[in-house]
Amino acid sequence: MYSTTFATALGEFALVWTDHGVRRVYLPGGEPAEIAERMAKLGAKPAEPDRAMAAVLDQVEDYADGQQVDFSAVRLDLTGVPDFHRRCYDILLTIGWGKTTTYGDMARKLGDVGLSRAVGQAMGANPIPLIIPCHRVLAAGNGAGGFSAPGGTSSKRAMLALEGVSMGAPPGQMQFAF
16 A cells, blocks of 8 residues: 655645555545554555556646546545445445535435435545545535534535535635635
């Protein structure tokens, strides 16, 4: 496993990858020492990104600059991710820039609206936020719901605002909590 950190307009991101694809993304806002410790616990060694991972970094930088980005073709390494979570993430990968869904809608797509809470748990456990766009999943009535990344729902709202999705305040008034 390999890792790197890189600066964007939103702050410092961290990326962990294997020969199979992206394994983890750490959004800006965490303490650098804490993120380095998490990457070390995974067994990730600092490295220069290969061509494929450099392209992912470029896409993340473009996203942070407010450019429309489609991460659906990024290779992912979901080793150890439970099957139910993978099914949720597969649905998420179809939700494009500036679009949203709800926990309930995802649960219905999975066959049972009663799975809404389990969908929320899968979102909270997402190892690859942004690329697997869990920020695009809203609560019933288009409320923010939860967001386990640094900054919580403020970050979620800011990411959605960057994509042109307003949740009650004009996008220009949003502040990134990264």
